[in-house]
Each structure stands twice: as structure tokens, then as C-alpha cells.
Amino acid sequence: MSLYLFPSGEDPGANFADLLRRVQPGAVVPTPTGATALEIRHATTIAALRYSSGVVMAGDRRATEGVSIAHRSIEKVFAADRYSAVAIAGAAGPAIEMVRLFQTQLEHYEKVEGATLSLEGKANQLAQMVRAHLPMAMQGLAVVPLFAGWDWIRSSGRIFTYDVTGGRYEETDFHATGSGGRDAKTTIKLGYREGLSRVDAIDLALEALFQAADEDAATGGPDPVRGIYPIVATVDSTGFTRIPDEEIADRFGVFLERRAGALRGADSEGGEPT
Amino acid sequence: MTMPYYVAPEQVMKDRAEYAQKGIARGRALVAVNYADGILVVAENPSRTLHKISEIYDRVAFAGVGKYNEFDQLRVAGIRHADTKGYAYSRDDVDARSLANLYAQHLGQVFTHEMKPLEVEILVAELGPSEQENRLYHIAYDGTVVDEQRSTVLGGEAEAIARRLDQTYVEGWSLRDAVRGCASCLAGPDRSLGADDLEVAVLSSGNGRRAFRRVDGEELEAVLHD
Numbered sequence: 001m002s003l004y005l006f007p008s009g010e011d012p013g014a015n016f017a018d019l020l021r022r023v024q025p026g027a028v029v030p031t032p033t034g035a036t037a038l039e040i041r042h043a044t045t046i047a048a049l050r051y052s053s054g055v056v057m058a059g060d061r062r063a064t065e066g067v068s069i070a071h072r073s074i075e076k077v078f079a080a081d082r083y084s085a086v087a088i089a090g091a092a093g094p095a096i097e098m099v100r101l102f103q104t105q106l107e108h109y110e111k112v113e114g115a116t117l118s119l120e121g122k123a124n125q126l127a128q129m130v131r132a133h134l135p136m137a138m139q140g141l142a143v144v145p146l147f148a149g150w151d152w153i154r155s156s157g158r159i160f161t162y163d164v165t166g167g168r169y170e171e172t173d174f175h176a177t178g179s180g181g182r183d184a185k186t187t188i189k190l191g192y193r194e195g196l197s198r199v200d201a202i203d204l205a206l207e208a209l210f211q212a213a214d215e216d217a218a219t220g221g222p223d224p225v226r227g228i229y230p231i232v233a234t235v236d237s238t239g240f241t242r243i244p245d246e247e248i249a250d251r252f253g254v255f256l257e258r259r260a261g262a263l264r265g266a267d268s269e270g271g272e273p274t
Numbered sequence: 275m276t277m278p279y280y281v282a283p284e285q286v287m288k289d290r291a292e293y294a295q296k297g298i299a300r301g302r303a304l305v306a307v308n309y310a311d312g313i314l315v316v317a318e319n320p321s322r323t324l325h326k327i328s329e330i331y332d333r334v335a336f337a338g339v340g341k342y343n344e345f346d347q348l349r350v351a352g353i354r355h356a357d358t359k360g361y362a363y364s365r366d367d368v369d370a371r372s373l374a375n376l377y378a379q380h381l382g383q384v385f386t387h388e389m390k391p392l393e394v395e396i397l398v399a400e401l402g403p404s405e406q407e408n409r410l411y412h413i414a415y416d417g418t419v420v421d422e423q424r425s426t427v428l429g430g431e432a433e434a435i436a437r438r439l440d441q442t443y444v445e446g447w448s449l450r451d452a453v454r455g456c457a458s459c460l461a462g463p464d465r466s467l468g469a470d471d472l473e474v475a476v477l478s479s480g481n482g483r484r485a486f487r488r489v490d491g492e493e494l495e496a497v498l499h500d
Contacts, residue, residue: 003376004354005347016361019354024362104361107484111329111353 016108017101017129031135039066040141043076043095045180045212045219046087048148048159049188050173051201054236055148055157057085058205060180060213061228062220063092072220077231079240081106084122084149085233089178091141098129098143105129119151123160123168131166144177150235157235180212180219187211202232202243206251222252290391294415297393298340303429303460304397305439306337306410309452312401312478312485313408316456319473322490327475329486331356331368333401335477339429340394340415348377348396370400374411374419382417391415395428401477401485405446435459449476453489453497469494 004023012018020027046059059076062069070092078099080086086102088095105125110116117125126147133143147160159171174192176184187208196204209230213221222229229248234241304317304326315337317326326345327337330352338345352373360368377396385391392415400409410422420426425443427436438459444451453474461467474489474497481487489497 002355003348003351003380004358005351005380016357020358020361023354023358027362100361104357108353108357111357112350114323114325114328 014109014112016105017132019108020101032139032141041065041070041074041092042218043074043089043092043178045176045178045184045209045216046076046089046146047176047181047184047188047205047208047212048085048087048146048171048174049192049196049201049205050157050159051196051198051234053157054150054198054234055085055159056198056201056205056232056234057087057146057148058202058209058230058232059087060209060220060230061223062218064218067217069220072223072226073228075231077233077242078103079233079242080122080126080147080149081110081116082239083116083152083235084119084147085235085240086126086148087146088143089146089181090143091136094133094136094141095143095145098133098145102126102129118153119149119158122149123147123158123170126160127162127166127168130162130164134165137164146175146177148235150237150239152237155237176208176212178219180209180216183215184208184212198234198236202234203251203255205232206230206248206255210252210255222249222256224249224252287386290385291416294385294391294393298395298415299430301339301341301429303427303431303435304337304339305425305427305435305456305459306397306399307425307439307443307452307456308405308408309476310446310448311480312476313399313410314449314452314456314476315397315399315474316453316460317473318460318467318471320471321473326473327488329484330373330398331360332365332483333477333485334368334370334373335397335399335475335486337397337399337428338394339396341392344392345394345396348380348392348394351380352377352398370398370409370411374398374413377413378417378419380417381413381415385416397426397428399477401479431462434462438462449489450497453494457498469498472498 041063043063048055048057057077061073063071063074077087080103086099142164145162151158159175161169161171161175174188188204191204213219229245232243232248302318306315315327319326324342328349330336336349336352355373356368381392396413398411402408410426412420412422412426425439442455442459457467474494476487477485
């Protein structure tokens with residue numbers, strides 16, 4: 001470790017990834033050649049949706065290696081900084097590393113420049129990192145993040161999605177990705193309406209993950225036996241807030257009760273269970 | 275052919291020290307003290323945007339006096355050191371002592387080997403788990419490091435300000451009392467400093483992971499006058 005001072009033409013400025021490439025080249029992962037035949041850990045379903053005064057982001061807790069469960073309580077939703085959140089799906093190892101680099105980059109910029117990046121600036125930074133990861137994605141180690149945060153310039157919550165090439169797309173209201181993303185997204189689509197309250201948005205996100213876990217083997221459902229519940233966080237003008245596990249447990253309890261009631265009701269009327 | 279004049283090494287060092295001291299004495303001073311919730315740094319600085327005090331890492335802050343461009347470069351180097359170290363190892367492994375040593379090495383190196391010494395004095399402050407473990411490393415232009423316990427003064431007229439601060443300092447004082455006390459020590463008996471003349475920041479244990487926080491604008495007005 002030493003003091004990093006650069007001649008003026010070679011200064012990396014506030015770019016932490018660039019700094020790292022110069023001073024710790026060993027930290028940059030070499031690209032493997034040939035398709036990977038390794039069974040690696042995968043993080044699965046993540047979802048985000050907008051509500052009246054912010055965004056909700058949620059992710060299940062399961063990581064898989066092939067057909068086995070590699071981890072029951074992995075975290076896929078992170079605070080990127082005070083006013084934004086990032087969630088990950090895909091190859092867990094590189095994805096978590098990307099989140100760490102992204103978090104450090106945002107804080108590094110803030111400290112060096114004495115100002116925070118705009119939400120759009122943060123979204124573009126993440127796009128660059130996903131793009132830099134493209135050679136790995138080509139080898140089968142794709143990372144697909146979901147980014148959301150509070151935009152101080154527009155005074156609204158915004159959601160950004162990515163593809164493996166680093167393409168960055170803004171979603172108007174909601175998105176879900178990962179192996180159970182399709183089911184989660186459909187659930188949100190059916191329950192979504194303009195101007196949802198924060199509480200309703202959290203419930204909808206939980207329902208989306210429940211439905212995804214119902215259909216997708218790689219997505220974990222609520223696990224009351226071990227006390228493992230999805231991670232749900234909100235970002236609004238007060239910043240990033242992770243909803244405590246106890247509250248998620250209560251909400252799931254209410255949801256399951258209602259669902260079981262609906263099923264019994266459908267049974268007694270002789271209708272199809274939903 | 276002309277022969278270079280012989281100058282005794284003692285004279286070279288003395289000249290350089292004088293040069294650096296003169297540069298530093300021209301600038302305004304700053305003080306750092308322990309207070310009830312952590313460490314307080316108060317600098318006399320009329321600018322709202324060119325900061326003397328800044329955040330380095332979760333529990334580490336930086337402050338500099340003297341030539342702005344020189345200490346600002348050291349500030350950025352400090353952030354780079356802390357962020358790369360925290361990224362390579364863990365956030366818990368970043369500490370003020372190793373950074374203070376790096377600064378001392380660099381300043382000492384420049385002082386002895388370069389044409390011009392750096393006209394700066396810097397402070398690396400670290401908020402510890404308890405007040406006894408708070409650290410204030412005061413690094414001089416020639417690389418001398420002093421590890422201060424409860425307070426330190428950097429910049430021009432440091433000795434006079436330190437004498438006043440010794441009389442004013444109260445163990446465990448509140449933010450309000452500490453800011454007012456430091457401001458009056460910086461000002462001296464003949465003037466008074468208002469919110470527009472001061473830059474104030476704290477490393478406070480109540481701020482969560484990132485302990486650094488600026489006390490400015492309306493909050494500083496309130497602390498000084500209410």
C-alpha cells in the first residue's frame with residue numbers, strides 16, 4: 001500500500017475502477033477462454049417497482065449450483081449508496097464483486113469530487129461495469145443487475161435495467177429479472193396500478209417473489225422454519241431503508257393466510273383453486 | 275567554468291524549513307478537539323466550496339492548512355489509499371495510523387529531495403470505539419508526525435491558539451460548546467468569527483457507518499448563535 005500520486009496527464013480522477021486497474025492489476029479478473037463447464041453459483045429472482053413516493057426493490061434468498069441449492073440466505077439487494085439500490089441476478093461471484101466495485105466507485109466519486117453523482121450518472125456507471133464484464137458473459141458468466149433510486153433532480157423514483165452488453169434501459173413502473181423473473185413480472189403487472197402506496201408496493205413485491213418461487217425451482221420462497229425471508233428495501237427521499245425481517249415475516253403471514261382462505265373458499269364452492 | 279557554491283546541509287534544511295513555515299503561516303489556522311460524540315474540526319475558511327476538512331473513509335477525516343492545491347492533492351491520495359485498501363482487504367482494516375505514516379514518508383521525502391518543500395500541515399483524525407481511542411495525527415511539512423490525545427492546532431499562530439485552547443478545553447463538552455470554544459480560540463481576543471468565516475465538520479459516532487458530517491448553513495448558525 002502506498003500513496004497514489006499521478007502526474008497530471010495520467011491522473012485517473014474520481015474513477016475508482018480505473019485507479020484499481022493501475023495500482024492493483026491483480027484485482028482485475030482475467031477472462032477465461034473457452035466456454036465454462038464449471039457449475040457456478042447463480043443468484044435468481046429480483047424485482048423492482050415504483051410507488052407514489054419512491055421505489056421498492058426485492059430479491060429472494062436462494063443461490064443454486066446446477067440443480068442443488070448452494071445457499072439459502074444469500075443477499076441480492078444492496079444499498080448502492082444512500083439514495084440508490086442495486087440488485088443482482090446471474091453468476092453470483094462476479095455479481096457480488098461488481099456490486100462491491102460499484103458501491104466503492106459511488107462513494108469514491110463522492111469523496112474525491114465533494115459531490116454526489118446524479119441518479120442517471122450512477123446508472124451509466126453501472127452500465128460501464130456491465131459492459132466491461134461482457135467477455136465473461138460470453139463465457140457463460142452473465143451478470144444482470146437491476147438499479148433503482150431516488151432522483152433528486154426529477155423528484156421521483158426511477159428504475160434502470162441492463163442486458164449483458166451493458167445496454168441500459170429505463171423502466172417506467174416495474175421490472176423483474178433472473179430465472180423466476182417472468183413469473184414475478186407477470187404478478188406485478190397484474191397487481192400494479194399508478195400511485196401505489198409504499199405498503200401496497202411492498203406487499204406486491206412479496207407476492208411477486210412468492211409466485212416466482214411457486215413456479216421456478218431456483219427461486220426460494222419464504223422459509224418460516226429457518227426464519228429466512230426475501231430482502232425488501234425501499235428508496236425514497238429519506239434514503240435507502242431495508243425492511244426488517246420481522247415485518248416481512250408478518251406480511252407473509254397475512255398474505256399466506258389470505259391465500260389459504262381464498263383456496264378453501266374456492267374449494268367449498270367447487271371452483272378451480274387459484 | 276563556474277563551480278557551484280558549497281552550501282552546508284544544515285543551511286539547506288534551515289532555508290527549506292523557513293520557506294515552508296512562511297507559506298503555512300500565511301494561511302488561516304484550524305483546530306481539532308474531542309467532544310461528547312467524537313471529534314470536531316473547526317477551520318477558519320471564508321470559502322464554502324474549497325474545503326480544508328474532508329472525509330477520507332468511514333471513521334477517518336483529513337484536514338489541511340497551507341497551500342490549497344498541495345494539500346488537496348494529498349487529500350485525494352489519502353482517499354485513494356483508503357478506498358483501495360478497504361476494497362482489497364476489508365473496511366475494518368483501514369486506519370489512520372498507516373495513512374499518517376504514508377503522508378509522513380511522502381512529506382519527508384519531498385522535504386529532503388525536492389527543490390521546494392510542500393507548504394502544508396495536515397491532520398489525519400480517526401474516530402475510535404471510545405474517546406481514549408480517538409486519534410489525531412498532526413503531520414508537519416517535513417514529515418514529523420505527532421500523535422495528539424485530545425486536541426491539536428494547525429497553521430499560522432498555532433502556538434497562541436493552542437495556549438487559548440488549553441484554557442478553554444472542557445472534557446466531554448457538547449457540540450455547541452466545542453464549536454463556540456474553538457471559534458473563539460481561532461479568533462483570539464480582538465476579533466470574532468461568524469458562520470461565514472468558519473468551516474466545521476465532525477466525526478460523530480451517531481452518524482452510522484460514515485461518521486463524517488459537515489456542520490454548515492443553518493445548523494452552524496444555530497450552533498453559534500442560539
